[in-house]
Amino acid sequence: MTACAIEGGTAGAATAADPGPETAGPGPDGPGEAEETGGRGGPGGVGEPVGAGEAGGAGGRAPGAPHAPGAPTAPDVLTLTADGAYGARLTAAPVPPGGQRAWYPERWTLDGPEPYAVPLPLNQPEEPDAQVVPLADGRVLIRRRVADRQMFSLLYPTGPATGELALGAVECEGMVLLPPSPDGRSVYGLTAGDHSSLLWLVAGGSFGPELVAEVPGHCSGGVWLDRAGRMLALDRRPAGGGPVKAVAVDLERNGEVTPLLQIAPASDDRLLLADPDSGLLLIRSNAPGHDRLGWGVLGSCLPVRFPECLRPADGAVTPFAVQPGQMLMPESCAVALRVDGPAGSWVGIWRPQGRRLHQFAAPEGWSAGAGFWTRDGVLHLPYATPSTPCGVALLDAPGDEEPPPEPGGTADGGHGTEPSAAAAPPAVCKPVPLGQAPLHRVASTD
Template sequence: MTVCATEITTTTELPDPEAAEPAGVPEHPGAPAAPAAPAPVVPAPTAPAPAAPAAPAPVLAVSADGGYAARLAGEGEARYPERWTLGGPEPYAVPLPLSQPEEADSEVLALADGQVLIHRRVADRHEFSLLYPSGAASGPRTGEFRLGSVDAEDGLLVRLLPPSPDGGGAFALAVGAGESTVWQVAGGSGGPERVAVVPGRCSGGVWLDRTGRLLALDREVDGRTKAVAVDLGRGGVVSPLLQISEDSDDRLLLAAPDSGLLLIRSDAPGEPRLGWGVLGSERPVRFPDCLRLEDAHPFAVQPGQVLMPETCGVALRVGDGGLALWRPADRYVFRLGAPEGWLGSGLWTPDGRLCLPYATPGVPCGVVSLSQPAAPPPPVRVDPPPPPAPRPVPLQQAPLG
């Protein structure tokens, strides 16, 4: 695989992570653990269960700090990137069209500085560029800075990863037949830079810290899928992250670095179920009955809840355009109607407000804000009254015999 590069920037060194043991069996001691030293993967002796449905990609991709978002607007063969500004008093959108329309399979990602990263498949290459609005005497235009490209080998699947939490870079995952490569495509020392090679086919992609160093991937080896942690600051060192049981598929869906809350999908309970755990904790992974929702995918978790994972609000897409809110402490799921034109993504504020972007013909760029409802009180149990005490019977009235 070859790379073409044009941009040169710098990055900072990241601290070493703490280490811990991998997760244990559900409802027994052992929980999602902080990344540990690499360990061999034990092949499972039984056939894997059917894979859980993959989460649909959101139409609008929100930046790590929530200040910007980006999407491919338009329809059919007239698609163009569009940047949303969410950090001001009112949201507004800026179209970023170029001389040619974009393909429907192009990907866009909003960066913290307001630029939009775009990934295109062009002939035998995967190209990456930064787009930004550029004023000119003849009117607003779109500026483009080409970052470079990665060769499109046979069977290679390339997609953008979620934005880096530090806002300083962007990454892509290239999945081949026997290994997966993490590329830093923006914010590195040049163009696309290979930062990690992970044996096996990987999917997912969840950041475990605020520095953009620890990346969790769902790795498939010998027919089983386990979440692993990849340390991008140490040359891509891989360590186990989730292993609820040896013969289960354990995927990480979402993480809250401040609180350590992890949202997990695993078939360890006998079927694919949503569960939650705490990074580095000895508490078991839990699979609440209230999360037995058909086609449910968590997409946003409340930040800022330091060491309080039970209080984190979690938002889930349910079915075709449905919305649900949940907190581990409540053990109750609120099913809500999503706003008209909801674009499938959103973000929590630290004070517990969920912001959902939407677009309709009347409001092409809007955000609706929701609060986590209060959970209903537990049911009141009324004990039956005690039986009356037996009445003493005078001796002369007592039955004989």
């Protein structure tokens, strides 16, 4: 069992006045300059297709392991609210010769006519392992590790200074903040042990951090399945060992756990992204014999499909945003993917119905893996450069034409078509027993 204890502090313990009207506004650099230099797609060639040899001009960060949902974020990585209105990151001022890098939180406002960043420094710099999450009201939650405690505060701009509202602390060695809740006001943290994992409500409660669920097994990940912030998917490995399977946790039923993914009995089946509107799920599984990126539909009995186009030879792909608002049309949703290769990171766009991965250069200074879609299919990619400290590049989702069937071809003919789950080992359970999860019951009772 994970050993954690809650410590002192309530939501009323503030070190500054309550948040007041913000005085910071857009800086001199905004999206207008970006659109002048890069057109509709922004700078750095956004909107221009790239090949493997052109990826070096994509900007972004150095190649590395793709960021998984719920994993600790590195400094300078931007975390967005569920609606994309705000972002937050740890950033650092330019380092003088012989000086040390000083980290401080920064909040981005992205839903206005021009994006702008507001620095939120306090009296001393932050440690680079601190984690920040934006809220829908413009405040930023920060998690700091102090000895064997995790301490939480809300930061907000107040005139020229930064206000801080202390929320309390949890005694445990490690905690990971999950992606922002769709309700915009709640933030959850996960502490994973060998035998069980604890889910904490660290912001949005009445009395500081609250333990809301204990899930048997070692859990990771964290994907929201609805827009109310009630159903949370976690990737769980049983306490006694075994394959990783995604499960659904009902936060309004004391953390009731329901199986969500089980493609094959011995496969590791992880949920990467979910779209509540269409039910589209992006899944990573080794059921086909090795790790592959696949897709399925929530509540469907159809098998998970593993498109061949989502395994490019020159990079690893990780989805980070799904086009919202496509009710009952999961195959038409545009999916944004981060592509990591030897030359850096760039952007991929794919639709299930199109069966083709479109690849584009990323804007210079892109916070790789950060972005959000509008309902009409425009991808927003936040970036920061010395000349534009807070910018957003826009990328229209390309259209797809259904490829003609090849005469006498197979489902895995190697011409952009995708193999079905029949390519997986034949001994399978229900390929996607998503109907076992209480999503439909929730919809009928809300």
